Structures are given as C-alpha cells and as structure tokens.
Amino acid sequence: MDVSNTHLLDEAVVTTKIDAVVDWGRKASLWPFVFGTACCAIEFMATAASRYDISRFGAEVLRFSPRHADLLIVAGTVSYKQAPILKQIYDQMPEPKWVIAVGACASTGGFYDNYTTLQGIDEIVPVDVYVAGCPPRPEAILDAVMDIQRELTREACFEVRNTDFKGKLDNV
Amino acid sequence: MSKIIELKSENLFDTIKDNKEKFGFTFLLDITCIDNLNKTHPKATRFELIYILRHREFKETLIYRVEVNDENVGVDSISSLYDSADWAEREVYDQYGINFKGHKMLKRLLNHNEFVGHPLRKDYTITQGQLCTTSQDLMDEMKPLLDERNLDMNKDELMVVNLGPSHPASHGTIRTLCALDGEKIVAAACEIGYLHRGFEKSCENHNYNQIIPYTDRLNYCSALMNNIAFAKTVEDMMDITLPDRGIFIRVILSELSRIIDHLVCLSAGLLDMGAQTNYWYLFNPRGDAYEFLSKLTGARLTNSFMRIGGMTHDLYEGWQNDLQDILKKIDAGVTDSLKMLLNNRIYNERLTNISVVSANEAMSYGFTGPNLRASGVAYDLRFTQPYYYYDTFDFNMVLGSVGDTYDRMMVRFDEINESMKIIKQAIKRIPSGEINISDKSIIMPSKECVYGSIEGMMNQFKLVIDGVKVKKREYYGAYEAANGELGFFIVSDGTGTPYKVKVRSPSFYHISAYPKIIEGSQVADAILTLGSLNIIAGEMDR
Numbered sequence: 037m038d039v040s041n042t043h044l045l046d047e048a049v050v051t052t053k054i055d056a057v058v059d060w061g062r063k064a065s066l067w068p069f070v071f072g073t074a075c076c077a078i079e080f081m082a083t084a085a086s087r088y089d090i091s092r093f094g095a096e097v098l099r100f101s102p103r104h105a106d107l108l109i110v111a112g113t114v115s116y117k118q119a120p121i122l123k124q125i126y127d128q129m130p131e132p133k134w135v136i137a138v139g140a141c142a143s144t145g146g147f148y149d150n151y152t153t154l155q156g157i158d159e160i161v162p163v164d165v166y167v168a169g170c171p172p173r174p175e176a177i178l179d180a181v182m183d184i185q186r187e188l189t190r191e192a193c194f195e196v197r198n199t200d201f202k203g204k205l206d207n208v
Numbered sequence: 209m210s211k212i213i214e215l216k217s218e219n220l221f222d223t224i225k226d227n228k229e230k231f232g233f234t235f236l237l238d239i240t241c242i243d244n245l246n247k248t249h250p251k252a253t254r255f256e257l258i259y260i261l262r263h264r265e266f267k268e269t270l271i272y273r274v275e276v277n278d279e280n281v282g283v284d285s286i287s288s289l290y291d292s293a294d295w296a297e298r299e300v301y302d303q304y305g306i307n308f309k310g311h312k313m314l315k316r317l318l319n320h321n322e323f324v325g326h327p328l329r330k331d332y333t334i335t336q337g338q339l340c341t342t343s344q345d346l347m348d349e350m351k352p353l354l355d356e357r358n359l360d361m362n363k364d365e366l367m368v369v370n371l372g373p374s375h376p377a378s379h380g381t382i383r384t385l386c387a388l389d390g391e392k393i394v395a396a397a398c399e400i401g402y403l404h405r406g407f408e409k410s411c412e413n414h415n416y417n418q419i420i421p422y423t424d425r426l427n428y429c430s431a432l433m434n435n436i437a438f439a440k441t442v443e444d445m446m447d448i449t450l451p452d453r454g455i456f457i458r459v460i461l462s463e464l465s466r467i468i469d470h471l472v473c474l475s476a477g478l479l480d481m482g483a484q485t486n487y488w489y490l491f492n493p494r495g496d497a498y499e500f501l502s503k504l505t506g507a508r509l510t511n512s513f514m515r516i517g518g519m520t521h522d523l524y525e526g527w528q529n530d531l532q533d534i535l536k537k538i539d540a541g542v543t544d545s546l547k548m549l550l551n552n553r554i555y556n557e558r559l560t561n562i563s564v565v566s567a568n569e570a571m572s573y574g575f576t577g578p579n580l581r582a583s584g585v586a587y588d589l590r591f592t593q594p595y596y597y598y599d600t601f602d603f604n605m606v607l608g609s610v611g612d613t614y615d616r617m618m619v620r621f622d623e624i625n626e627s628m629k630i631i632k633q634a635i636k637r638i639p640s641g642e643i644n645i646s647d648k649s650i651i652m653p654s655k656e657c658v659y660g661s662i663e664g665m666m667n668q669f670k671l672v673i674d675g676v677k678v679k680k681r682e683y684y685g686a687y688e689a690a691n692g693e694l695g696f697f698i699v700s701d702g703t704g705t706p707y708k709v710k711v712r713s714p715s716f717y718h719i720s721a722y723p724k725i726i727e728g729s730q731v732a733d734a735i736l737t738l739g740s741l742n743i744i745a746g747e748m749d750r
Contacts, residue, residue: 071374073381073403074746075428075509078472082498082508085491100376116340117320118381118402121374147421150334150406151327152319171509204339 058193063185064094069105071122074112076139076171088174093181102128113141114154123205126161131196136180137163140170160205162198212682215272221284227261228289233270234571235262236290239297240710241304242699245330255279255306260684266592271684282307292574295720303328313349318401318749327409334409346385349397354387357395373402377480377735381745391730396723400749407750411709415675416442416516424510426747429472430465430690435514441685441696442516445678448645454518455596456638463627467538468497469690470620477617477739481558486545493541496534516676517651518644528635535628542624559614563725563737566611574717577692579741582619583611589688603629616740650676675704691715691742715748
C-alpha cells in the first residue's frame with residue numbers, strides 16, 4: 037500500500053477489538069430454542085406475538101433444532117422424566133450458548149416441591165438468567181433477553197464457558 | 209349426584225359389561241384408587257378402586273367401589289370393554305401399584321421408567337424424587353403393534369421416528385413414536401408424563417383453598433375455569449350455593465376462559481399448518497382478554513381468583529365496557545380469520561376427512577367437549593346436566609358431522625361465538641348483591657374485621673391454619689371445561705385437607721386415542737390432528 041495514502045483509511049476503517057465486533061453481532065442476532073413445556077410457554081407465545089414482539093430485540097428467529105440455536109429458553113416445569121431430554125438438547129447446541137430459566141418452576145421447582153419435579157434446571161444445565169414469576173409477564177422474559185445481551189458483550193468471544201459445570205446427569 | 213355402589217372384585221367385569229351392553233353405560237369416565245392406609249377408621253382392604261361410568265344419554269352417572277383384596281393379584285381388566293380403560297388402568301398401576309389381570313400392556317404411564325415404588329400410596333413421601341438418567345426407547349410398545357399388522361422393520365423398510373417430546377408441534381411434552389412407510393404412519397405409540405407435576409399428591413398435602421393455585425396450572429389456557437370447577441365441586445360436597453351475583457361472575461369468567469382457550473388452540477393449530485397471519489389475528493384479542501383478567505385478578509394467566517364459597521373480590525367499576533370492547537375485538541379477530549380460511553383451498557383440503565374419529569370410537573375413548581361434539585355426539589354438561597343457570601341462557605350446542613380435523617377446528621370457532629352470546633346475556637342479567645356466601649367457617653372475614661376484633665383475627669387464623677372443613681364424603685363433580693368434562697373425584701375425611709383428589713382430565717383421554725387416529729395418515733397431518741385435539745399437557749399429565 038502506498039504509505040502516502042494512509043490518511044484516507046481513517047474514514048473507511050475502524051480499529052477495534054475482535055471481542056467487541058463479534059459480541060456486537062451476536063447481541064442482535066440471538067437465535068432462541070424454546071424448551072417450552074408448560075404455562076410459561078404460553079406466555080412465551082405472547083412474547084413472540086405482535087404486542088410484545090421479541091423481534092424488537094433481534095431474537096425472533098425461533099429455532100426448533102438445537103443445532104441452530106444459541107439461546108436456550110427453558111419455559112415451564114421440567115420433571116425428572118424430562119431432564120435427560122433437556123440435557124441432550126443443551127449438549128446438542130453449539131458454543132457459544134446461553135440459558136434462561138423462565139419462571140419459578142424452571143428456576144427452583146416452584147411450588148411443585150414433590151417426587152416428580154426437578155428442583156431447578158441448574159441441577160442439569162448451567163443457567164445464566166433466572167426469571168421470577170409464575171408465569172412471568174412477557175416484559176420479564178424480554179428483560180431476561182436484554183440481560184443476556186448485556187452479559188454477552190462483556191465476554192471474550194472465543195472462550196468456552198461453563199467448562200467446570202457438573203450437573204446431576206453429567207456423571208451417569 | 210349419584211351414590212357409590214359397592215361391588216365385589218370377582219363380579220367387576222361382568223357387572224360393568226352388563227351395564228355397558230344392557231343398560232347403556234357406554235362411557236367410562238375414570239378409574240382411580242383410594243389408599244386407606246391413613247384412614248382413621250380402618251377399612252377391610254387397603255386399596256379400593258373407583259369406577260365412574262356415564263349413561264349414553266349423559267344424564268346418569270354410576271360410581272362403583274371395588275375392594276382390592278391383594279394388590280399384586282389385582283382385579284380383572286376392563287380394557288377390552290372400553291378403550292379409555294387402557295390408560296386409566298395403566299395410571300392406577302403406575303400410581304398405586306394395583307395389578308389388572310388381562311391388561312395387554314400394564315406399564316408405567318406418568319412416572320419415568322426408572323422410577324421405583326408407587327408415589328400416590330400414602331406411605332410414599334411427597335418429596336422423594338428419583339432421578340431419571342435415560343429415556344426409554346418405546347420399542348416394547350412398538351413391537352407388538354408391528355406384529356399385529358404383520359409388518360417387519362427390515363422387510364417392509366420401515367423407519368421409526370420420534371415426534372417430540374421436545375418439539376413445538378408436540379406441545380413440548382408429548383412423545384409419539386411413529387413407524388413410517390415413506391411419509392405414511394403405519395403404527396404409532398405415545399408416551400406421556402413429561403409434565404407430570406404430582407398434582408394429586410400435592411392436593412393431599414394442602415388445604416382446599418391452597419389447592420386453587422394448583423388447579424390454575426392444570427389447563428393453563430383457561431385457568432379460571434379450573435378454579436371454578438374445583439371450587440364448585442367442593443361447594444357441592446358441602447351443599448352450599450353461591451349468591452346469584454357470584455354465580456353470574458363465574459359464568460362470565462368461565463365463558464371468557466373458554467374463548468381464550470379456543471383462541472389459543474386455533475391460533476397454534478393454524479400456525480402449525482403455516483397459516484401465520486391467523487396467529488396474529490387470533491392472538492391479539494386474546495391479549496386484550498388477558499389485560500382484562502389482569503386488571504380484575506392481578507394476574508394474566510394463572511389467576512387463582514376463586515375461593516371455596518365465592519371469590520376474592522367483586523368486579524371493578526366499568527368492567528362492562530371493558531368486556532364489551534374485548535368481545536368486539538374477539539369478534540373482529542374471528543371474523544377476519546374465518547374470512548381467510550373458509551374459502552381457502554389449502555385449509556379445506558388439509559383438514560377435511562383427515563383423522564376421522566367416529567362417534568362410537570370417540571365415546572369408547574372417553575372423548576368429551578368440543579372433540580366429542582365434533583364427532584356429532586350431543587354431549588355438553590351445560591345442556592345435559594345444567595348448572596349455574598345455563599338452562600336459562602339462549603345459546604346453541606355446536607356439533608360437527610364427521611369428526612375430522614376440520615370439524616374439531618370449526619366447532620371451536622363456533623363455540624367462541626356461542627360463548628360470546630352467553631357473556632352478552634350475562635352482562636345484561638347480572639344482579640347486584642353479595643358475591644360470597646356468608647358462612648364464617650368458610651369465607652375469610654374482611655380485613656377491617658381481622659385487624660379490628662379478636663374474633664375476626666381468630667376466624668382468619670383458624671381458616672388459614674386448618675382450612676375449610678369439608679364433611680366426610682366421597683364425591684365426583686363434573687364441569688364443562690374448555691376441553692371437555694373436567695371432573696374432580698374428592699375423598700374428604702372431615703378435615704381441612706382432602707384425603708384424595710383425582711382429576712378426570714379431558715386431555716388425558718384425548719391423547720390416549722391419538723396413536724390410533726393418526727394411523728394411516730401422513731406425518732404432517734398428524735401434527736394438525738394433535739393441534740385440533742387441543743392437548744394441554746398440564747391437565748393431561750397433572
């Protein structure tokens with residue numbers, strides 16, 4: 037390149053960090069996989085419908101194949117019977133991936149403190165954002181998506197997260 | 209309601225067969241079991257089975273109690289008489305460990321395959337969870353199906369595919385294993401229980417008013433209706449009737465819930481076939497209805513608005529205008545949607561004559577509600593056993609003719625209109641006055657009373673700690689919910705906590721027929737069939 041022309045590049049080139057560029061791109065194009073099992077899934081439907089419109093946050097491309105998705109939204113109660121399936125789906129998602137536990141059941145088991153309900157999905161998969169509510173209002177789900185967006189801009193883009201996580205189904 | 213008739217276990221099969229063939233009790237509503245271990249007055253045997261039958265004219269209900277002498281030997285299976293008995297007996301086996309002689313596939317239904325013990329037995333601790341490490345492959349159910357049809361996996365080049373459980377079209381929690389010949393389903397087996405949340409065990413550990421939030425989450429698309437159905441059953445057990453204003457509020461909220469439920473079913477079903485515009489058209493008025501409910505009850509979806517003996521508070525000022533406004537929007541949404549569908553060739557061709565369920569088949573599988581009416585059977589509890597002044601409202605029963613996917617969807621569209629008619633009449637007719645009964649041993653005292661007098665405080669304390677005491681009784685109460693007959697079989701031992709609650713949920717019986725009715729159709733049709741049956745996992749798995 038002719039050195040005398042470098043001043044022209046000032047207007048065409050922005051110097052930045054790779055993390056900032058990649059995270060900026062990821063932030064506005066989250067592809068959620070909705071692991072909807074119960075009541076919260078109905079509220080998620082409302083979140084995706086026109087009134088609350090999740091596409092305002094760039095997260096409307098709902099993928100129902102885990103291999104296409106980078107955001108796992110667990111909306112609803114997860115029972116012990118469902119747990120191996122949740123784990124399988126989480127494992128099938130490529131890195132980087134984030135997880136939102138929507139509602140009381142997914143976060144802690146909720147008021148189903150009984151023989152059949154998993155007491156929070158963090159016993160199986162790592163969770164990034166917990167949403168309170170039974171079920172949470174659509175605004176709360178949107179807030180969780182925004183939380184993920186904030187969180188991911190702080191991350192190093194090539195780093196694999198949660199490598200030290202050990203769930204209850206990881207050693208069996 | 210009907211009395212419970214004692215029956216010897218050795219006469220069980222013959223008596224029920226006679227009832228079906230000679231006396232016209234063609235409808236098996238439910239089978240359940242009572243574990244007498246903790247009863248204060250010891251019974252002859254630990255386990256008793258309860259069979260609930262209904263006459264084909266839908267007026268009479270017959271309830272049998274059968275003592276089980278030895279749970280490992282069990283009683284004769286009646287699954288050869290009623291298709292609905294197949295899964296009902298499996299559930300009893302799963303939850304109570306009662307054997308049914310002659311049942312062709314007696315295995316667990318709701319709990320996972322690694323589960324040890326029977327959770328609804330009184331000596332099983334409620335919190336004793338058991339981890340499940342792998343899902344079963346279901347080939348033990350598929351193999352006999354293929355053998356029955358003289359098919360072989362390799363020779364006939366069949367492919368086995370899982371539909372669900374984690375798939376949006378399978379509503380997240382239903383797993384169907386299909387053997388495919390090309391695109392055609394030649395055999396199917398269904399697995400449920402992925403959303404089994406232990407409703408019935410939880411009921412045995414909470415008092416009557418504490419159960420109301422649990423009922424919300426049975427059919428979460430029409431939560432209020434479940435509240436009402438449960439509260440009504442308990443009130444009927446106690447022989448109490450609400451003041452008229454309370455009844456009218458319940459009717460209005462019931463019908464609004466029915467509309468919401470049908471809107472969700474239709475919009476999701478249409479979305480499954482790619483008709484996305486309808487999803488927006490039908491979902492937006494539903495959003496408005498939720499705004500109304502949230503203004504009234506404080507919650508959008510899970511309202512917990514009812515109490516035994518009434519409800520938390522009266523309607524707010526200006527509710528009539530809000531509600532009428534919503535009805536207009538719903539009407540506009542439904543009209544717009546129908547405008548796009550009725551003459552739409554894709555809609556008509558994809559739904560007509562797909563997954564036909566004949567009237568007899570539907571009855572045998574225990575179908576109720578819109579799915580049964582789509583098959584042309586005139587059964588609606590609001591007509592056959594009217595409650596809450598339903599006989600004084602001017603509305604029609606909507607019937608289908610063939611029982612195909614088209615009928616199931618159109619019945620719901622028309623029922624939305626009928627429900628709107630009822631609401632409009634109820635808005636005009638609703639009287640002023642009390643909404644709750646005045647009995648202090650049932651209804652909470654007002655806050656002024658609680659903070660202002662020692663009697664009021666004690667009253668509140670007793671009701672919160674002990675709960676509403678229901679007299680010793682065994683009772684089956686049924687309610688026409690959005691999906692069909694929602695029944696509660698409640699055993700009370702005179703305390704504030706039920707000894708046992710069994711939900712007779714419509715979706716449980718609808719899904720039991722699903723593998724049968726999708727046989728012979730294409731995979732894409734099976735998805736629409738599931739959508740049109742409106743399976744709600746919460747009430748199916750409980």
